[in-house]
Amino acid sequence: xxxxxxxxxxxxxxxxxxxxxxxxxxxxxxxxxxxxxxxxxxxxxxxxxxxxxxxxxxxxxxxxxxxxxxxxxxxxxxxxxxxxxxxxxxxxxxxxxxxxxxxxxxxxxxxxxxxxxxxxxxxxxxxxxxxxxxxxxxxxxxxxxxxxxxxxxxxxxxxxxxxxxxxxxxxxxxxxxxxxxxxxxxxxxxxxxxxxxxxxxxxxxxxxxxxxxxxxxxxx
Amino acid sequence: xxxxxxxxxxxxxxxxxxxxxxxxxxxxxxxxxxxxxxxxxxxxxxxxxxxxxxxxxxxxxxxxxxxxxxxxxxxxxxxxxxxxxxxxxxxxxxxxxxxxxxxxxxxxxxxxxxxxxxxxxxxxxxxxxxxxxxxxxxxxxxxxxxxxxxxxxxxxxxxxxxxxxxxxxxxxxxxxxxxxxxxxxxxxxxxxxxxxxxxxxxxxxxxxxxxxxxxxxxxx
DNA sequence: ACGTCAGTCAACACCCTGTCGACTGCAATC
DNA sequence: GATTGCAGTCGACAGGGTGTTGACTGACGT
Numbered sequence: 001x002x003x004x005x006x007x008x009x010x011x012x013x014x015x016x017x018x019x020x021x022x023x024x025x026x027x028x029x030x031x032x033x034x035x036x037x038x039x040x041x042x043x044x045x046x047x048x049x050x051x052x053x054x055x056x057x058x059x060x061x062x063x064x065x066x067x068x069x070x071x072x073x074x075x076x077x078x079x080x081x082x083x084x085x086x087x088x089x090x091x092x093x094x095x096x097x098x099x100x101x102x103x104x105x106x107x108x109x110x111x112x113x114x115x116x117x118x119x120x121x122x123x124x125x126x127x128x129x130x131x132x133x134x135x136x137x138x139x140x141x142x143x144x145x146x147x148x149x150x151x152x153x154x155x156x157x158x159x160x161x162x163x164x165x166x167x168x169x170x171x172x173x174x175x176x177x178x179x180x181x182x183x184x185x186x187x188x189x190x191x192x193x194x195x196x197x198x199x200x201x202x203x204x205x206x207x208x209x210x211x212x213x214x215x216x217x218x219x220x
Numbered sequence: 221x222x223x224x225x226x227x228x229x230x231x232x233x234x235x236x237x238x239x240x241x242x243x244x245x246x247x248x249x250x251x252x253x254x255x256x257x258x259x260x261x262x263x264x265x266x267x268x269x270x271x272x273x274x275x276x277x278x279x280x281x282x283x284x285x286x287x288x289x290x291x292x293x294x295x296x297x298x299x300x301x302x303x304x305x306x307x308x309x310x311x312x313x314x315x316x317x318x319x320x321x322x323x324x325x326x327x328x329x330x331x332x333x334x335x336x337x338x339x340x341x342x343x344x345x346x347x348x349x350x351x352x353x354x355x356x357x358x359x360x361x362x363x364x365x366x367x368x369x370x371x372x373x374x375x376x377x378x379x380x381x382x383x384x385x386x387x388x389x390x391x392x393x394x395x396x397x398x399x400x401x402x403x404x405x406x407x408x409x410x411x412x413x414x415x416x417x418x419x420x421x422x423x424x425x426x427x428x429x430x431x432x433x434x435x436x437x438x439x440x
Numbered sequence: 441a442c443g444t445c446a447g448t449c450a451a452c453a454c455c456c457t458g459t460c461g462a463c464t465g466c467a468a469t470c
Numbered sequence: 471g472a473t474t475g476c477a478g479t480c481g482a483c484a485g486g487g488t489g490t491t492g493a494c495t496g497a498c499g500t
Contacts, residue, residue, distance in 0.1 A: 026447085044350045047487065058449050063489070122349075128410055129346030130264045135410045142411040165435065170422045173412045177405060178398035185397060190348055190355045191362040192393045202390045209430045215385065246478085267456065278480050283458070 027065050029055035034072045035120065043073065043123040070131045077124050077134060080117045081141045087113040088145060092152040096159060099217040104204050110145075110179055111200060118187050125184060142180070146172045153211055162212050175207055247285050249275035254292045255340060263293065263343040290351045297344050297354060300337045301361045307333040308365060312372040316379060319437040324424050330365075330399055331420060338407050345404060362400070366392045373431055382432050395427055 033054030037046050048069050052062040066072050087109040095102045114121050128135045149172035156162040165171070182203060185193040194202050208215050253274030257266050268289050272282040286292050307329040315322045334341050348355050369392035376382040385391070402423060405413040414422050428435055 042350060048489090049487080057447095059488090060450080060490080061448050064447065068489090126346075126349030129342075129349075129408070130262055139409075139411045146412045166422055166425050169412075170414050170418060171426070173405075173414055174398055174402055174422055174426050177401035177411070178394055180411075181397035181401035182394055185393075188349070189359075191359045191397070191400075192366045192389075194390050194393055198390060202386055202394050205386050206391070206394050206426070206430045209433055210426045213429055213433060213435070215433070268458090269456080277478095279457090280459080280480050280482095281478075284478065288458090 026055060026057060026061075029057075030062065030065055030072060031075060035076060038119040038123050043069075043126055070127060070134065073120070073123055073127060074131075074133050074137065076117075076120045077137055080113070080120055081137060083117075084110075084113045084141055085144060088148055092148055095152050095156065096161075099156065099161065099212075100204075100208065103207055103211075103217075104200065106149075107179060107200050107203050107207070111183060114183060115187070122184075122188055125188070142176065146176050149176060156211065156217075161218050165213075171210060175210060178206065179203055246275060246277060246281075249277075250282065250285055250292060251295060255296060258339040258343050263289075263346055290347060290354065293340070293343055293347060294351075294353055294357065296337075296340045297357055300333070300340055301357065303337075304330075304333045304361055305364060308368055312368055315372050315376065316381075319376065319381065319432075320424075320428065323427055323431075323437075324420065326369075327399065327420050327423050327427070331403060334403060335407070342404075342408055345408070362396065366396050369396060376431065376437075381438050385433075391430060395430060398426065399423055 030051055033051055034046070037050060037054060046069070048062055049059050051069065051072065052059045055062075066075075088106065089109075091102055091106050091109065124134050124138060128138055146169070150168045153162065153168040153171060157164055157168070166174075182194060182199060185191040186196055186199055205215060208217060211217070250271055253271055254266075257270060257274060266289070268282055269279050271289065271292065272279045275282075286295075308326065309329075311322055311326050311329065344354055344358060348358055366389070370388045373382065373388040373391060377384055377388070386394075402414060402419060405411040406416055406419055425435060428437060431437070
């Protein structure tokens with residue numbers, strides 16, 4: 001184990017020691033402990049001592065693995081963002097085939113991925129305001145999603161399926177923001193929310209209206 | 221002064237004492253101190269001692285006026301929400317006159333009101349995740365906005381200006397959520413943002429597309 | 441057998457919150 | 471003009487959380 005690092009750590013360089021030392025297990029144990037605790041109570045109500053005990057170690061030892069409580073969350077978020085990126089995948093490359101179905105799939109995957117890790121995502125949304133690292137990592141994911149959407153809108157316009165209008169990037173930001181906030185309201189319950197089973201339909205409808213000025217995009 | 225109350229307090233019942241005692245000034249001083257400090261640093265980085273010293277009192281005395289740091293923020297939010305409600309006003313009642321202009325006015329006022337108190341609103345957004353009272357008060361404001369929008373959409377449909385489609389409430393929630401998140405990204409910089417001068421135009425465009433399935437609603 | 445280093449934790453210093461009890465002074469009451 | 475009551479004030483304390491230090495252990499390479 002290299003001592004406490006900035007938590008974005010992906011590959012852990014190791015010295016002349018064995019490829020996997022006891023420390024790896026501990027680190028994983030802390031991560032697992034955190035995700036489990038997060039399903040029970042809010043991030044702010046979890047102390048480092050809780051995290052440490054949950055992983056079977058003492059508080060000072062925790063600091064050997066992570067520099068702070070936030071760093072644990074950041075590592076957790078790091079994993080989720082990888083999944084989220086993978087989820088976006090190439091859905092939008094095959095947009096011309098069946099626009100409605102593909103856009104729906106994108107929105108659906110967004111919800112699925114974040115829903116699967118809602119405890120982590122919800123915690124990050126709370127910490128985002130106070131922790132710059134989390135804020136940046138989160139912003140980076142959003143940026144990638146926005147970029148994919150922007151590109152897809154551009155392609156639809158180029159093939160004549162969607163009319164010109166707002167700059168594609170601005171439109172992509174607005175729609176992605178809508179999804180993010182609606183998702184959050186649904187799971188965090190901090191505002192008027194759409195029934196969970198209707199969420200995707202509602203969002204899709206607005207997306208199609210904004211992109212195609214119609215509820216039903218023209219087929220290829 | 222009544223001793224520490226739950227901060228939503230509007231009217232302060234007083235005993236046989238004078239109508240305005242020294243305590244009122246102190247309470248106002250704390251509020252002013254908080255709003256000033258909030259413009260300089262994050263809510264989490266402001267201690268109760270900072271708030272108290274900023275108001276020229278000691279920390280224990282602070283507790284005579286507010287039960288906690290969060291309660292101060294809640295009181296501040298309470299004021300902003302009153303303004304926000306007033307801002308919405310009757311804009312949407314005169315929608316038939318000039319739909320595009322009225323919707324634009326609504327979105328504009330949303331931005332103006334929140335922009336004028338961005339320090340407080342930003343702080344609330346951060347605390348929202350951990351404080352149930354703030355979360356509820358916030359949700360209540362959103363609910364009122366959503367309700368106003370929902371009603372307006374219903375009216376537009378009834379007069380034949382807007383086509384049927386999504387339940388008006390779901391549409392209202394989605395659009396309002398979009399505005400909220402886009403506003404937040406613009407001022408908190410925690411994600412891809414639209415240029416500040418374009419924000420209203422971008423949002424309006426999506427609103428009109430979603431409500432009227434067109435960029436230009438039919439005139440009365 | 442010996443040095444090194446990953447890994448561990450008791451104990452400490454520090455900061456922040458919230459409370460308690462004692463104090464002050466005004467203002468109504470006798 | 472003494473007395474009483476209460477708004478208002480704060481020093482001092484208890485408690486809980488964070489982050490650090492320094493000493494200890496044991497496995498591993500030489």
